[in-house]
Amino acid sequence: MYVILFGAPGVGKGTQAVLLAEKTGLSHITTGELFREAIRQETELGKQAKVYYDRGQLVPDHFTIAMLLERLSKGDCADGCILDGFPRTLEQAAALDEALVREGRVIDKVVYIQAPEGELLSRLSGRWSCRQCGSVYHERFQPPREAGRCDQCGGELYQREDDKPETARRRLEVYAQQTAPLIDYYRERGKLLEIDGDKSVEEVAENLLAAVEGS
Ligand code: AMP
Numbered sequence: 001m002y003v004i005l006f007g008a009p010g011v012g013k014g015t016q017a018v019l020l021a022e023k024t025g026l027s028h029i030t031t032g033e034l035f036r037e038a039i040r041q042e043t044e045l046g047k048q049a050k051v052y053y054d055r056g057q058l059v060p061d062h063f064t065i066a067m068l069l070e071r072l073s074k075g076d077c078a079d080g081c082i083l084d085g086f087p088r089t090l091e092q093a094a095a096l097d098e099a100l101v102r103e104g105r106v107i108d109k110v111v112y113i114q115a116p117e118g119e120l121l122s123r124l125s126g127r128w129s130c131r132q133c134g135s136v137y138h139e140r141f142q143p144p145r146e147a148g149r150c151d152q153c154g155g156e157l158y159q160r161e162d163d164k165p166e167t168a169r170r171r172l173e174v175y176a177q178q179t180a181p182l183i184d185y186y187r188e189r190g191k192l193l194e195i196d197g198d199k200s201v202e203e204v205a206e207n208l209l210a211a212v213e214g215s
Helices: 013-024 031-040 044-055 061-072 090-102 117-125 165-179 182-188 201-213
Strands: 002-006 027-030 081-084 109-114 127-130 136-138 192-196
Touching: 002 013, 002 182, 013 027, 013 081, 013 201, 027 031, 027 061, 031 044, 031 061, 044 061, 044 165, 061 090, 090 182, 109 182, 109 201, 117 127, 117 165, 182 192, 192 201
Parallel strands: 002 081, 002 109, 027 081, 109 192
Antiparallel strands: 127 136
């Protein structure tokens, strides 16, 4: 099954995708993390992407689509996966549909997780990430056991450049302009399921699983 988790930055897609992957056994593919890895490793793609990434802008479609399709071609995605943070433009959605159709596959469900804008901003600006393993914490909702240290690997926690308040605001604007039109794209195709993201992590996870497993 191919599932897209869709919603504004800060709505909890990443956290929910990890939980959904554990419950369903599907691989979790996140373009944000693929970019962060490329930036950490200072690959050619990483150097190109960093310019956009640090400003809270979308990385141009041709880089993003090529990177995602290459990841999708790996064996662990042959029977499905959870996509988190992709697609984010109509061009990306069309490229994904085309690539899947060529192999007789389709997107099964798109789950749109929603939350009010004020809540999104506060979630984004309280977020801390591990430099080493990429785990994400939140000073209010999911603090680490020891301040500044990752529970998973002991790595140093830092605030992502794009989670700083001004950039977070810009990311929400970019979402409204470039990504929100995808809601209609998937609604028209009968794929869109909507769930309320303004609830506890556990409640959202339960509703998400029910949406994905429902017929
Ligand atoms: P995220 O962690 O999903 O919020 O993504 C962080 C940043 O990575 C975004 O602000 C973009 O700069 C870049 N990015 C991630 N996914 C995409 C995408 N599908 N298209 C373009 N840029 C992306």
